Amino acid sequence: MTAQRFRRWNIGILALLLAGLVCFGVVEGVALPRQDQREAQYTADQNSPITHDIARTAHYATPYMGDASKVTGLFRSLPLGSIRSFALDPDVFTVQVNLDSSTPLADRDRDPAYLYSATAAFAYVDNLEAVIFNEGAVAYRVTREDLLTWYGVDGFSAFTRDAAVWKTAVQSKLEDAEYARRAFQELFHNTQVLSD
Structure with a gap:
């Protein structure tokens, strides 16, 4: 009886070992x-304004553009491409994003990226009045007032309260390349840079 019991014990251990190996293999x-x-797909999606998850930028919200760490963190979390540096001018409530000019965005990528990023900046930085995207050879300026007129709203706070509202009001429209091109032409104007 002991040998039979010992054999059942060994079979049970072997069965548990096999089950563990199968579970380990599946995992x-x-x-x-x-x-x-x-995770890789989610990370890749963050590089496009059409698939970017705006909710991941919410913790960068700040009432003051002078909070440099939040402002720079916000822009670095947006689908803008490679950022070289920033310049902040608190006297005129302007942020300048100095982009890496060695890897410029194509117009079809630039237009939605700039519109998306500027909208997010105005939505999350309460006292920001203008954003300058400095590409090195050329710089483009957009203002809060112009974007409010473009969207036909009094403020941006409603856009960021709910990701579904953001998707409808901002993100889904960027799928139309003509919409993004027209927005860029009407809203983003050549300007002088603050500093390099």
């Missing part, structure tokens, strides 16, 4: 690669 071979793939 390592299926679940973790799928999770890694989803």
